[in-house]
Amino acid sequence: xxxxxxxxxxxxxxxxxxxxxxxxxxxxxxxxxxxxxxxx
Numbered sequence: 752x753x754x755x756x757x758x759x760x761x762x763x764x765x766x767x768x769x770x771x772x773x774x775x776x777x778x779x780x781x782x783x784x785x786x787x788x789x790x791x
Contacts, residue, residue, distance in 0.1 A: 764770075 767773075
């Protein structure tokens with residue numbers, strides 16, 4: 752079952768964009784500044 756979940760998640764990211772891209776878009780539409788990229 753996990754294999755199907757991971758495969759679906761990868762396919763969705765390829766089709767619709769990554770979660771990060773969606774967060775950046777919502778932040779931009781809300782007028783929030785882009786968060787700094789954290790390096791760990």
